[in-house]
Amino acid sequence: MMDGPRMIKPFFRCNTQGTAMPLSRRLLCVLPLLMACAVQAQDYPNKPIRIFVPFPAGGGTDVVARKLAEHLRQDLGQPVVVENKPGASGNIGADQVARSTPDGYTLLVTAAPFAIAPAMFKSLTFDPVKDFTPVAQLATVPLLLVTRTESPLNSVADIVAASRKAPDSLSYASFGNGSPPHLVGESMKLLTGTRMVHVPYKGGQAALPDILSGQIGFAIMDVVSMTPLVKAGRLKALAITGPQRAPSLPEVPTLSQAGVPFDTVGWHAMFGPAGMPATVTDRLNAAVAKAMATPDMRALIVNGGSIPVEPATSAAQWGRQFRSDVETWGKVARDSGATID
Template sequence: MKISQLALVYVIGIIGSIAFNPVAIAQSYPNKPIRIVIPNAPGGGTDVVARLLSESLQNELGQPIVIENKPGAGGAVAAADVAKSPADGYTLLMAAAGFVIAPAVLPKAGYDPIKDFTGVRQLAIVPLIIVTRSESKLENMNDLLELAKKDGDKVTFASFGNATPSHLAGEAINRLGKVKMTHVPYVGGPKALPDILAGNVTIGILDAVSTLPLVQQGKLKALAVTGPKRLPVLPNIPTLVESGIAFDAVGWHAVFVPIGTPAPIVNKLSAAFNKAIDQPKVIERIISGGSIPIEKAGTPSQWTAQYAKETKQWAEIAKSVNAKME
């Protein structure tokens, strides 16, 4: 082999070692705009959080943050798009808990939450609120269960769609409370509100974003919230567990990247989101919207393990009631 050929091989080897060096990858990332794909329309809870954090992320990472809304099929359209994107840290998915449910209720979701994604960070817990109209005689979950045992399927619960966390939480209440409330699905939480206020449905199990203002105005009565602890903005409203229903699964907002994204990039993104969310104005905005910010998050690998566990839990609930997304 000639000297020039040896030199070329040597140079190629050096370039290759740099290209696959984790430290070098982290140091050079990012060098172009980063796209965050949102699985719902502008104005939704996840979209609001993404835009709330985007300015800080842009300052921290030194590159433009492009928010792209891609609604459809309960979030599956957006998730499938990101799953097929290069695992280079330039395409992120910011999603809610429906992300881990859709594959269990959609035959052709186009992605697997566990096999196709790596978790970056959980941003906030998004509890659901069990509400009824203010004139209702129901005061707590015990009252609701007693009514459901008496009137059976005449007692109805509104959700924001078939096979959504809202629907599955209601089915969990049915199963654990040994009742058979009738499910009434709506396309989004706000669509259900007029019927709840009019008394056309007994209760609603809806997101805090749509219900909290009406609860605070006294137009709706909150009976309980989902999740492991009470909402800071509704400290007097018990959780389902405190109400005797052993169900503490909860919605959330979180960030994901395609599987195979280099660990140094995942860690760099996680650190950027840590700084973005650790600001008083951001924390205040998230809390005022009815969510609970995750200020001290674990590592990306810990979040990945946690959502993988939740994926299986939600799938079990969906299977038990044969839930299907329309």
């Protein structure tokens, strides 16, 4: 067994000769730095905050982030600027935040593809779990299974029956390889023992002509873009993902209620770099919860087809849920063989 002094390795040097100092003197050197960090965290925020959205301007995540920023400016008393950093399925903006100083002044508001990234990108430059601090979940974002009004498919049971009768004859659309809709479709195949053909598009609007013409059997798309078409009678909704029905479409059953036990759902959420002080994280979590409870934020979420998080979750609760989502999506990707690079 090693003796006491040799078990303690030098971790800080502040003398000009470069030799290791006694532990007591080393602690005296480090203590002012720790105190300075603590004071800075207690004084948070005292300068502008930047929120990076890793998707183009005008999308669902961007709209939520910009409205949230308005409320945070009022609550935190500092400018809150939203910057779009799109590219690589959201990975470019996320990587920039991961490399930022963990002081609470550089944040990320992103969506569920962030949790899927480790399973889909072999060359990912960050780890969503190890390199980030979960701050708050803003809303859940369900996905909608839709088909053309004239389709003989009237339920998830019809999809399963048709796929079993003629494997690989039924196709489904998503908005891209590795997207949440793609993996929901793969989950359906795994859970029901069926074979269907995945056809990726660059969004719901790009897929719409093929859905309406019957070229595609059904689609799994975001509820925001599909709900108006369902309400207008151009499409019929067969199921919605997530643990609960959407307020905007209360008559549509969840995927689990329709017989496929899969309730992982998309979301909008806030993260910071790994190592953010707990006081800063909790301050941001409280500010976000206050903002998301306001009537205008609730209306923005519900009218967009998403679901408010009620009751608001703590940063720790959201962190546990996020890690569970990373594991769930990762398992689906591994079991199905889905990948991007």
